[in-house]
Each structure stands twice: as structure tokens, then as C-alpha cells.
Amino acid sequence: MSRVKATVDFIHAWQHPDEIADEVEAELRFHVQMRTQANIEEGMTPDEAQLAAKLSFGDFDRIKVSCCEIKRGFPFDLKALRMGLCIAIACVAGGFSLVAVNLPHHSLFGVVWQLSAIAILMCSFLIGRRNNSRRHD
């Protein structure tokens, strides 16, 4: 699944939870029907076949809820996203720092620019540290 499709599916799952639940239910019902049919072909009565199919399937509602939850799950690796964010912020901070060292230090603009670079670097450092500590948890 491409990242674009994963994102579209994720948004769709949150926008139309009932549609997702119906789709999951239809899929699970198809399975129970197929098993029932197979049981009938093996010689069971329709009632026996259906009961046996339901028993061999397991807890229908729990499985349905579980599938819906997976479908609504965030499609990206949060650690990788945080790491990407951290690198992006560090790059921005680097750019700010490069400009800051070339600005006159006595002007207000230069001071604001330098403070911004320091703030962005601090953010990058904090996110990186947080990401690292979560990885070790």
C-alpha cells in the first residue's frame, strides 16, 4: 500500500466508520456462509452446519471490532515520523544558523534571527531526545 493510499484509507476509515464496519461484517459473514456450506456438504443439517460454522469461527463481534480498530489505526510508524521531523527541524535550524552568523550582531533583526536559530535547535534536540528515550522504553 503506498503512503498516499494508506493516508486516504486512514481518513476514509475515520470519516465513515459505519461503512468500514459493514464491509468487515460482510467479509466475516461470507466466511461463515462458506463454512456452513462446506459443513452441509459433509452431511450436517443446515442448523447443525450453521452452529458448527459459528463455533469454529470464534467470537464474531470481538473479531469484527478488532478488524475495525486495525483499519482505523495510524498507518505510519510514529518513531520514523518523529525521527523525520527531528531531522527536518535540525536542517531548518542549520539554515537559520548559517544566516544568523552572517547578520550584523548589533541589529535587532540579527539578534531575533539568532534567538530563533537557538530555539529551533533546542526543539530539534528535545524531540530527538524524547524519540531516543521512547526507543529505549
Add this chain to the structure above:
Amino acid sequence: MAKSKAGLLQGTLDMLILKALSLGALHGYGIGQRIAQISGDELKIEEGSLYPGLYRLEHRGWVQSEWDTSENNQRAKFYKLTRSGRKQLILEERNWERLAGATMKALRAS
């Protein structure tokens, strides 16, 4: 202890689903049948547990699904392996062989 056992079972089920789909696109019921067939009916999986596994694999991008018509003319959701799923299967097969080999070695040690 229980946690590691569940993890191993979940990983094994995922690998079996990927293996079943490596032989061609199937719906959920068909995957269960194929796993039973390729394991010589040795592996019995609670049928419903296949679906959270399938959704998880789809979520990771290892399988993709689409609705189509089944062999008995009913609407069914068919799954097929993606390129990354095929790579993952090769990886899991290698890991499994290494683990099984190491376990056998340990069991045979006198």
C-alpha cells in the same frame, strides 16, 4: 512468559498467511483452507483469528485487498501479496529456519 508465546503465535500466523497468499490471490476462507492444505491438516487455526491478522498485514502494506466475485458467485474480498509482502515472507522464512534450527540444536544437545 505468556506475552512471548502470544507474540510467537501471532508472528507465525502472519507468516502462514503470507505463504498462503504467495501461491495466488484468495479470500479469507480460502486462506484458511490453503493453510490447512499446505500443512497437511496439521495446523488448525481458529478461523476468525485470520481476519485481524489479514487486516494487520494489509495495514503494514504486505497484502492488498479488493472485492470481487467468488467461486459461488458471491461478493468476497480477495487478498494478494504485494512486493513488500513477498520480501517480508522471504525474511520471515529465513528467520523461522534459523530459529527452528537453533531450537533443534538446543534440544539435541546432550
